[in-house]
Amino acid sequence: MPALALFAFAVLGPIIGTGVFSLYEWDGFGEQVAVGLDNYSRALSDRVFRTAFLNVAIYIALTLILEVLVGLILAGLITARTKGTAFFRVVFFIPVTLPIVVVAVIWGFVYNPDFGLINSLLEEVSLQSWAQIWLGNPRTALVAVSVVSGWIFSGFFMAIFYAGIRQIPTEIVEAARIDGASEFQIFRRVKVPMIRNVVLVACLLAIVGGFQGFDLFFVLTNGGPFNATEIPTTYLVKAVFRHQNVGYGSAMAVIMTLTVLGISGVFALLRRRGREERTAH
Amino acid sequence: MTVGRRKVSGIGIAIVLAILVAACGEDAQETTTTAAPTTTEAAMEEVTLRVAMSSPGDVQIGVWEAVAAAFEEGNPNVTVELNFVADDIYETIGLQSLLTGNDAPDIYFEWAGARLANRYQEGFAADLSDFRENELSSLLEDGAFNGMVVDGKTVMVPGNADVTTVMWYNVDIFEEHGLAVPETWDEMLELSKTLLEAGVTPIGIGNKDLWPVGNWTSHIVSRSMGEEAYDQMLKREIPMDNPALIEALDYIVQMQEAGIVNESANAINDNDGAELFFRGEAAMHPIGSWLVSWAIEVAPDLNFDFFNLPPLDGAGVQDSIIAVSTGHVINAQSENIEVAKDFMLLFSSLEFASMMVDAGGTPLTNGAFDREDIDPRVQSLVELIQNAGAVVAPPDTGYELEVAEALYQAEAEVLAGVSTPAEAAANAEAKLG
Numbered sequence: 060m061p062a063l064a065l066f067a068f069a070v071l072g073p074i075i076g077t078g079v080f081s082l083y084e085w086d087g088f089g090e091q092v093a094v095g096l097d098n099y100s101r102a103l104s105d106r107v108f109r110t111a112f113l114n115v116a117i118y119i120a121l122t123l124i125l126e127v128l129v130g131l132i133l134a135g136l137i138t139a140r141t142k143g144t145a146f147f148r149v150v151f152f153i154p155v156t157l158p159i160v161v162v163a164v165i166w167g168f169v170y171n172p173d174f175g176l177i178n179s180l181l182e183e184v185s186l187q188s189w190a191q192i193w194l195g196n197p198r199t200a201l202v203a204v205s206v207v208s209g210w211i212f213s214g215f216f217m218a219i220f221y222a223g224i225r226q227i228p229t230e231i232v233e234a235a236r237i238d239g240a241s242e243f244q245i246f247r248r249v250k251v252p253m254i255r256n257v258v259l260v261a262c263l264l265a266i267v268g269g270f271q272g273f274d275l276f277f278v279l280t281n282g283g284p285f286n287a288t289e290i291p292t293t294y295l296v297k298a299v300f301r302h303q304n305v306g307y308g309s310a311m312a313v314i315m316t317l318t319v320l321g322i323s324g325v326f327a328l329l330r331r332r333g334r335e336e337r338t339a340h
Numbered sequence: 341m342t343v344g345r346r347k348v349s350g351i352g353i354a355i356v357l358a359i360l361v362a363a364c365g366e367d368a369q370e371t372t373t374t375a376a377p378t379t380t381e382a383a384m385e386e387v388t389l390r391v392a393m394s395s396p397g398d399v400q401i402g403v404w405e406a407v408a409a410a411f412e413e414g415n416p417n418v419t420v421e422l423n424f425v426a427d428d429i430y431e432t433i434g435l436q437s438l439l440t441g442n443d444a445p446d447i448y449f450e451w452a453g454a455r456l457a458n459r460y461q462e463g464f465a466a467d468l469s470d471f472r473e474n475e476l477s478s479l480l481e482d483g484a485f486n487g488m489v490v491d492g493k494t495v496m497v498p499g500n501a502d503v504t505t506v507m508w509y510n511v512d513i514f515e516e517h518g519l520a521v522p523e524t525w526d527e528m529l530e531l532s533k534t535l536l537e538a539g540v541t542p543i544g545i546g547n548k549d550l551w552p553v554g555n556w557t558s559h560i561v562s563r564s565m566g567e568e569a570y571d572q573m574l575k576r577e578i579p580m581d582n583p584a585l586i587e588a589l590d591y592i593v594q595m596q597e598a599g600i601v602n603e604s605a606n607a608i609n610d611n612d613g614a615e616l617f618f619r620g621e622a623a624m625h626p627i628g629s630w631l632v633s634w635a636i637e638v639a640p641d642l643n644f645d646f647f648n649l650p651p652l653d654g655a656g657v658q659d660s661i662i663a664v665s666t667g668h669v670i671n672a673q674s675e676n677i678e679v680a681k682d683f684m685l686l687f688s689s690l691e692f693a694s695m696m697v698d699a700g701g702t703p704l705t706n707g708a709f710d711r712e713d714i715d716p717r718v719q720s721l722v723e724l725i726q727n728a729g730a731v732v733a734p735p736d737t738g739y740e741l742e743v744a745e746a747l748y749q750a751e752a753e754v755l756a757g758v759s760t761p762a763e764a765a766a767n768a769e770a771k772l773g
Contacts, residue, residue: 086458087433087436087440088436088439088440088458088459088462088464089458089461089462089463101773104773105771105773106770106771107771170607171604171607171608171612172603172604172607172608173602173604173608173612173616173621192603192604192606192607193607194548194606194607195548195603195604195605195606195607195608196606196607197758280548281548281549283548283550283606284548284606284607284752284756285606285749285752285753285756285758286749300432300433301432301741301742301745302740302741302742302745303432303436303741304742
């Protein structure tokens with residue numbers, strides 16, 4: 060019962076409150092005017108909101124590569140039979156321990172078009188024609204933010220995969236080695252299949268985490284340039300806190316929540332079917 | 341308009357007269373530093389007077405603390421609590437949270453214009469008409485209250501007036517390249533081309549948050565389409581995709597084609613944009629009057645001055661300025677309205693207004709600038725305000741923020757060359773539905 064009360068207070072209440080707000084036009088100060096589903100129809104016809112969903116889909120796709128795949132590769136490297144893996148485990152995990160706002164500020168300097176590290180390095184090696192306004196160009200901004208995200212979270216996923224791989228019985232890996240398998244073959248044909256469930260969970264975490272992304276985008280680009288990095292959370296925050304459209308922002312929050320729940324549901328369904336198919340075989 | 345050192349506000353078209361008259365103020369009456377005890381019943385009770393505002397910076401905070409100390413000295417039963425909130429937080433969620441919280445401020449900072457009208461309609465702005473006509477009449481001319489009257493009621497005590505965009509220029513760079521302050525738009529483009537050919541970025545600005553360029557280019561838009569049409573458009577009485585705006589955006593196309601703004605504009609914020617100017621990497625920087633104290637602090641050797649937007653071939657008043665006024669509202673729901681009035685009376689006195697001038701402010705109190713020791717650039721800004729043919733409200737403080745940001749984005753799209761004027765105007769209209 061206490062747990063239910065806590066759940067109702069901390070989770071259910073805000074969700075229901077957001078749902079109720081979404082049916083009103085309200086600036087947070089004055090009178091609330093009931094508008095039915097107008098906020099929802101506005102959101103569905105809002106070009107920027109649709110763009111925000113497209114952007115977050117691209118961002119998630121990139122994070123699956125830059126975070127999950129890279130994390131998996133890193134885990135494979137540090138679990139291979141080489142020395143000094145403890146050092147690399149620590150080094151790759153350090154970005155995860157830094158506050159994201161700090162990371163964003165640091166990378167803001169790295170990407171700075173006037174005196175940033177990347178453009179300066181390109182100039183040093185006579186590749187100034189490759190220099191870009193990384194965060195100011197609609198074609199590069201989303202990728203640039205995603206790279207930072209990968210820099211942070213690949214270490215996190217590496218840690219998850221590392222823990223999964225360490226659970227694989229050593230005799231299986233040793234048997235593969237005795238059979239003459241290379242470290243890459245062991246990784247690809249033994250380790251990854253044996254941590255399949257961990258990988259699936261990591262993918263789900265990356266997808267859900269992608270929808271939760273905010274601070275990195277807020278500090279690095281604030282959704283710009285020209286909505287090229289606008290994602291639902293940044294747009295929602297602008298609607299509620301800058302434009303003081305609490306009702307409209309709430310409607311967007313509800314749509315986003317339903318989307319995430321839907322994706323999670325589909326994911327769970329696919330996992331169950333996969334498990335059933337494997338059991339049947 | 342939110343970030344960094346901007347301490348600005350919304351203003352009505354007619355406020356130029358207000359500032360003009362207020363700044364002249366030959367008949368100002370001095371008040372003493374120590375406030376006279378309040379004449380209200382509340383004077384006998386223990387009172388906590390809460391004053392909230394966006395942070396005006398350390399130097400001006402010192403002035404507020406001096407006012408609070410003087411008021412407490414004159415009114416031993418009153419404790420003044422000053423609450424300074426970061427600009428961007430205050431403008432968005434900060435004031436909203438404070439006003440709807442348990443310890444709501446008795447006095448709060450606000451921008452004149454649409455925001456102030458909203459506060460009044462929501463029941464958070466007391467009617468100060470009598471206060472204005474009696475106690476404040478000797479300190480502030482009638483014109484100072486323009487933009488602060490809602491439904492015929494005065495609801496704000498005037499604070500500062502700021503020009504939100506003039507073109508600051510590096511005098512040494514101009515002299516090095518034999519350039520003079522441009523008298524026309526074509527001269528402005530021409531001198532920018534000269535600078536470009538010499539390898540100097542003509543205009544440096546950071547527009548990640550859209551308002552720095554938005555304030556500047558909205559002034560161009562108002563000059564081109566006329567103040568009335570500009571006002572109607574931002575009030576959503578006419579759509580964004582109107583021919584006058586599309587024509588106005590052509591001026592921005594000219595700048596884009598000439599390449600006179602730093603390429604990094606969209607990627608850096610206002611502070612980084614100013615840094616380009618402070619470091620001498622850009623010859624010009626369009627921003628507001630608050631740059632003076634800022635530049636003196638961070639770039640003391642910089643030799644800089646300003647000019648207003650040169651005349652355009654447009655329907656607007658060609659010697660207009662874009663400016664805002666701010667002030668302080670007494671919360672209609674406060675239990676200490678009379679004490680709050682006494683506090684604002686002390687704050688508006690010439691003595692504290694003069695302190696505010698020393699702190700880089702531009703107070704509207706009569707006679708605040710009648711001194712010899714004021715930075716000549718600040719004095720010139722005051723004269724610019726006094727002599728302006730019209731005062732244009734910046735979109736983001738004079739009007740609804742959502743509408744303002746749609747216009748800002750349209751202007752930024754054109755400046756970056758990613759949209760034609762027609763496309764940008766259509767995008768803005770589509771965004772607002």
